[in-house]
Amino acid sequence: MSVQADRPSGGARVAVIGLGSMGFGMATSLRRAGFDVAGFDVDRGAVERFATGGGRGAAVPAEAAHGVEAVVSVVVNAAQTEAVLFGPDGVAAAMPEGAVFISSATMDPEVARRLAGRLEETGRLYLDAPISGGAQRAAEGALTILASGSPQAFARARPMLDAMASKLYELGDAAGQGAAFKMINQLLAGVHIAAACEAISFAARQGLDLAKVYEVITASAGNSWMFENRVPHVLDGDYTPRSAVDIFVKDLGIIQDMARAAKFPVPVSAAALQMFLMTSAAGMGRDDDASVARLYAQVTGTKLPGGES
Amino acid sequence: MSVQADRPSGGARVAVIGLGSMGFGMATSLRRAGFDVAGFDVDRGAVERFATGGGRGAAVPAEAAHGVEAVVSVVVNAAQTEAVLFGPDGVAAAMPEGAVFISSATMDPEVARRLAGRLEETGRLYLDAPISGGAQRAAEGALTILASGSPQAFARARPMLDAMASKLYELGDAAGQGAAFKMINQLLAGVHIAAACEAISFAARQGLDLAKVYEVITASAGNSWMFENRVPHVLDGDYTPRSAVDIFVKDLGIIQDMARAAKFPVPVSAAALQMFLMTSAAGMGRDDDASVARLYAQVTGTKLPGGES
DSSP states (O other): OHHHHHOTTTTOEEEEEOOSHHHHHHHHHHHHTTOEEEEEOSSHHHHHHHHHTTOEEOSSHHHHHTTOSEEEEOOSSHHHHHHHHHSTTOSTTTSOTTOEEEEOSOOOHHHHHHHHHHHHTTTOEEEEOOEESOHHHHHTTOEEEEEEEOHHHHHHHHHHHHHHEEEEEEOOSSTTHHHHHHHHHHHHHHHHHHHHHHHHHHHHHTTOOHHHHHHHHHTSTTOBHHHHHHHHHHHHTOOOOSSBHHHHHHHHHHHHHHHHHTTOOOHHHHHHHHHHHHHIIIIITTSBGGGHHHHHHHHHTOOOTTOOO | OHHHHHOTTTTOEEEEEOOSHHHHHHHHHHHHTTOEEEEEOSSHHHHHHHHHTTOEEOSSHHHHHTTOSEEEEOOSSHHHHHHHHHSTTOSTTTSOTTOEEEEOSOOOHHHHHHHHHHHHTTTOEEEEOOEESOHHHHHTTOEEEEEEEOHHHHHHHHHHHHHHEEEEEEOOSSTTHHHHHHHHHHHHHHHHHHHHHHHHHHHHHTTOOHHHHHHHHHTSTTOBHHHHHHHHHHHHTOOOOSSBHHHHHHHHHHHHHHHHHTTOOOHHHHHHHHHHHHHIIIIITTSBGGGHHHHHHHHHTOOOTTOOO
């Protein structure tokens, strides 16, 4: 690609920690933009695939972080992020002073502020940068990033953000703001998935033509991004995980923690969380999150496409 | 308009029962298409406005129904629909045999089937035809209609449907199917309003820039038709009713009745209903349904635009 010919990055070093479907795509986008990318994952197979494709594999996070401009952390949650930073062979001590840690995990804003403060005390920068968009957009460098942090962190991170994102929201000058916006999105997304599953399985129970329900709802005031995106999985009876049930067990759980700490009742998302928990408890935690519809169907003996009940 | 010049209706008589913001617009669309429209409402002022605009006013529903091709019923619920049909001065006995009753109220599909059966025994036709779209689209003849009924009912109603709707879904050959599709839409719409209000007030509690939240969410996976449509009312602090809280007290209540009768748990919409009920109980039942956000704000002492708390 012409972008690669330009090498706007000048071959600067970047580490990507976490080479799952999102991290692998983000690392690929960074390499395409000309960065010299070292990748680490707890899954050695993922590191080997990355090295086979021309990236540099690292044995531990600290090794990947030597001499970098930035570490991009694409792990699942706050605990993993903390381990990447401050655990054994963590990146915090290995990063050059003034380098920036770009944190994409969805987490409680309070935790993001705490991690940022601890890293900044050591002379490194922290950018709170949750991501939105799927694996395909990660690979295309077309993610949406909800970022907040100091002007210095933004300045240092900008070339990498430009390589990974087609849409960058600058949401404040301190860590935590990006995380807070992401959590509001997750509250809505989780409720909308649960509502879509409740509605489509209730429609099935009434004997309605589900393809017609999809056609009518997506053209009506009852539509949501999630209804439009997830209900086709139900219509196809295909629960291969694009995003797993346990992701929303986690994210709606964070919402409950935040809300309880703030003494703020959130009964609608609390009800949605219970449905993700029931679906996970029924053994579908690693299946696609549209599996919440299967839970409704199983409990009520309703037939869905591809199902046995 | 050229449509009027064509007068495809040949000046056939139609009655419109219920001249609220939706019914008035639908009556206007029918007149524009060349129908001879008689209108009735329990509010005499509405009938006078309709007559002043050139329509024929009627003193009772039966009077409006004399000699009609169709009666279009635009009342609020099943009980009012039953009264329009079979109550004192109701239309059922006054309609010519073979004329069609076009019923737009949102109701339990079981009730729609019962009303249709009772009317059809008298030799009149029944079209189950819930509507979607606001007052403006009603006035423009651009509603979405979710219709089901016998082929005879569709054939008789088609010229009137064409005058009122830009999108007509034909959802089955018996009353009840249209109502069932509408209820699935209302389940989702109600949950999405409650979720939008929970999310935007929780964002306010966290001190986020609400206009920015709106910008980010409407471009993200957490978006819904209702979030996009209702949150601006919260941002403007304007709770003038476009659609009232008590509409969803009613419609999510019907969902609960249907689900209980079917032994089908619907915990997410049950939680949403409680929020509409709390908002109505707090004195906001006739205010805009985005008032659910004000309830969250009042309970938690969170400041929203235009609010005092």
